Amino acid sequence: MITRTSAALQSDSTSPDDPASEAVPLTPRQHRQDWQAQLRDAVRDPHELCRRLDLDTAWLGGAETGHALFPVRVPHAYLARIRPGDPDDPLLRQVLPLDRESEPVAGFVGDPLEEAEHRPRPGLIHKYRNRVLLIASPACAINCRYCFRRHFPYAENSPSRGQWETTLDYLRQDTSINEAIFSGGDPLASPDRRLAWLAERLADIPHLKRLRLHTRLPVVIPDRVDSPLLDWLAATRLQTVMVVHINHPNEIDAGVADAMQRLRGAGVTLLNQSVLLRGVNDDVETLARLSERLFEVGILPYYLHVLDPVEGAAHFDVPDAEAVSLVETLRTQLAGFLMPRLVREVPGEASKTPLA
Ligand code: SF4
Numbered sequence: 364m365i366t367r368t369s370a371a372l373q374s375d376s377t378s379p380d381d382p383a384s385e386a387v388p389l390t391p392r393q394h395r396q397d398w399q400a401q402l403r404d405a406v407r408d409p410h411e412l413c414r415r416l417d418l419d420t421a422w423l424g425g426a427e428t429g430h431a432l433f434p435v436r437v438p439h440a441y442l443a444r445i446r447p448g449d450p451d452d453p454l455l456r457q458v459l460p461l462d463r464e465s466e467p468v469a470g471f472v473g474d475p476l477e478e479a480e481h482r483p484r485p486g487l488i489h490k491y492r493n494r495v496l497l498i499a500s501p502a503c504a505i506n507c508r509y510c511f512r513r514h515f516p517y518a519e520n521s522p523s524r525g526q527w528e529t530t531l532d533y534l535r536q537d538t539s540i541n542e543a544i545f546s547g548g549d550p551l552a553s554p555d556r557r558l559a560w561l562a563e564r565l566a567d568i569p570h571l572k573r574l575r576l577h578t579r580l581p582v583v584i585p586d587r588v589d590s591p592l593l594d595w596l597a598a599t600r601l602q603t604v605m606v607v608h609i610n611h612p613n614e615i616d617a618g619v620a621d622a623m624q625r626l627r628g629a630g631v632t633l634l635n636q637s638v639l640l641r642g643v644n645d646d647v648e649t650l651a652r653l654s655e656r657l658f659e660v661g662i663l664p665y666y667l668h669v670l671d672p673v674e675g676a677a678h679f680d681v682p683d684a685e686a687v688s689l690v691e692t693l694r695t696q697l698a699g700f701l702m703p704r705l706v707r708e709v710p711g712e713a714s715k716t717p718l719a
Pocket residue numbers: 502503504505506507510511512547548549579608
């Protein structure tokens with residue numbers, strides 16, 4: 364089946380090998396939907412995922428096993444960038460459940476970063492000096508199979524407004540904290556009125572300088588970057604930094620490029636963090652293309668994380684020695700400002716640990 368997405372048809376900036384040229388087209392209805400409708404309409408069933416992508420039903424047994432552990436969720440705007448009929452597509456590999464997720468592997472655990480040790484208030488994670496993470500949403504637009512929070516107890520960390528006041532008091536009292544980070548889940552899965560309310564409360568804390576958002580939503584559903592979001596981002600007195608999460612250059616289509624332009628127009632600094640994933644981006648050519656493409660759309664490469672050893676994701680692991688070797692070669696291919704820092708997060712350490 365050879366079809367061409369509307370995203371590709373609109374694009375004047377897709378790379379020659381952009382898989383959009385043979386991906387699943389969006390229907391007219393999907394084009395008309397706002398981001399919340401697109402979230403609701405995401406593919407949430409392995410049968411539907413395989414059917415939409417012309418995948419052999421032989422995949423379904425494993426997909427159902429993985430789905431029972433961590434459900435499938437793939438919005439149509441992301442699905443549209445996946446090549447039908449190709450089980451090795453690097454975007455598909457990030458979202459397709461496998462039976463291997465149920466195999467226990469030594470060292471791969473439910474809470475690999477030991478975040479349970481660092482939750483002093485509901486919805487708050489305080490691991491590093493100067494900065495705190497706020498779980499601004501328990502939901503995500505997409506369920507990434509390698510996610511280190513795939514077993515996170517979101518039910519215990521979804522504060523009501525009253526509970527947020529307790530959390531905000533913690534920030535008010537600790538004057539060493541100068542940066543708040545909206546995390547999740549995906550913080551942008553929350554409605555803008557809730558995020559704007561929280562951002563206003565944070566801006567009232569004099570020692571806070573920056574508001575950072577860790578999000579994949581503008582990549583997964585570029586329509587998420589709409590006027591209500593841009594309005595509160597542009598209005599806050601805090602400096603705004605958005606760290607998006609892109610692992611492969613094929614994730615950046617014309618819609619994503621436009622969304623990034625809108626964010627830059629609102630004064631948001633854009634950085635990217637990736638995870639080094641077996642079968643997705645574990646080669647120098649892909650990583651080099653990713654950095655080049657990020658910069659083309661106004662995003663600076665920031666971190667390349669080695670996989671956090673979370674239960675169910677061992678098949679994505681790339682050993683540290685191989686990761687270091689890849690990055691050393693990558694350094695010979697790219698200008699210094701296009702090089703992401705290869706890091707591992709070690710529980711209890713005061714910062715990320717550089718590996719190369
Ligand atoms: S938190 Fe990020 S990596 Fe994890 S499932 Fe959500 S979008 Fe994917």
